[in-house]
Amino acid sequence: MSSTVAQAPQGPPRSIATPCVKVCVVDGATSLCLGCWRTLSEIGGWSGFTDAERAAIMAELPAREARGGCGA
Template sequence: MDAPPRPIVTPCVKVCIVDGESGLCLGCQRTLPEIAGWAKLSDDERAGIMEGLPARRSLIRPEKLGWG
């Protein structure tokens, strides 16, 4: 019997709003191409993107994130 597929790690927080100014999702800070291709990326590629996500928050104006 085949084992069930492994779940894919994702930064998605179910807040899917893409900021037109930065091109990043306000929930997870990924770009639309990253979101669309997420399942096709390798574990290493996903980990590399996830590592850089915190730094991307500075590309989004704080008021768009609800930070005042």
């Protein structure tokens, strides 16, 4: 006789914090989105990053915006 272990229902997936403001315009000179100030690789990899990685990027965004994307 095989034994089965009941698993608790998982429920809806946990939402991921994002700085996206749905204004997707990438600056050619800096490769930054002018809506959220992330790079294309950051945007593309966002859902795969850890919470700590996302938090580190989000902490940088105000400085990127203040510089207007220069020197990112």
